[in-house]
Amino acid sequence: MGEIAPQWLIEHGIGETRALLIESGEVRAAKLAWPGELRAGEMHPAKLVEKTNGSRRGVALLENGIEVLVDHLPPEATEGATISVQITRASVAERGRLKRAQARCVPEADLNNDCAQDTLSLGDHVRRLPSGLWEEVWHAASSGEIEFAGGTLLISVTPAMTVFDIDGTGSPRELALAAIPAIVQALRWFDIGGNIGIDFPTLAAKADRRAVDEALATALADWPHERTAMNGFGFVQIVARLEGPSLLHRFATSRTGMCARYAMRCAELAEGIGPVLLLTVHPALKAKLKPEWLDELARRTGKQLRIETDPAIALEAPHAQILTHE
Structure with missing residues (x-):
């Protein structure tokens, strides 16, 4: 019997999309994306708002209002012109600042023939990743x-x-x-x-x-x-x-955001029979639980949600359980 090739599995969670490269039941690589973020490979129409004199670099404004650094500008490109760009690096948050996304100018024909694909597009989409594997990666990155x-x-x-x-x-x-x-x-x-x-x-x-x-x-x-x-x-x-x-960058700059999304996953995976889903989190996380996330959690689980806080538990250790009574 031949060897099983590594396989990317994609899980669309609440507030994030997770990807694991699995080989022989073990994780070889992982990726994570949050909704609304730019991703490398994406094509976008943009307006050139600034061009550096004597270079092929500048700043472009995407239709969603995000500014990106752009290079490979043609010599004839002028400020105010509409151009097409391909994202080469998403924005990266650092302590005290945000590195803007980077892009390169591409022919307009490429925008209408966007064949750019990435791991989160090409992997096999599953309802749940294999038990315990995402948790292993997540806690290692957290520490x-x-x-x-x-x-x-x-x-x-x-x-x-x-x-x-x-x-x-x-x-x-x-x-x-x-x-x-x-x-x-x-x-x-x-x-x-x-x-x-x-x-x-x-x-x-x-x-x-x-x-x-x-x-x-x-x-x-x-x-x-x-x-x-x-x-x-x-x-x-x-x-x-x-x-x-x-x-690691995400934990360094948005630990509570990472932990809030992890809490949503723990709640979604809670098992048991009963009408109520109780999620207990550190007080700092409660404000990070967006109403639309909670609505989606209720829809996915079919449970009545109850959120409680406990300052004694760690940000990284939410607790979810199904209650048999309201």
């Missing part, structure tokens, strides 16, 4: 940690780059090599792109640094990127295509 044999990979988001730090026991060479599968897992699970820094244990011997470089190259052979060799302090820099916010 910013992945454990591996002999150590822990700690991942944090900064304005300049996503930084990986390796902590554990054993010799520096053994620890660095053991961390590589976790690094690959984190890159794919959390949909990380852009500038990435990996702080390996310091390896004094060139042969040890070369061994780690080769192991990392092999592990990332099918993941498009550019990478520096490890320097004398154990640091490796990776640059990969950035199409939008990673799961």
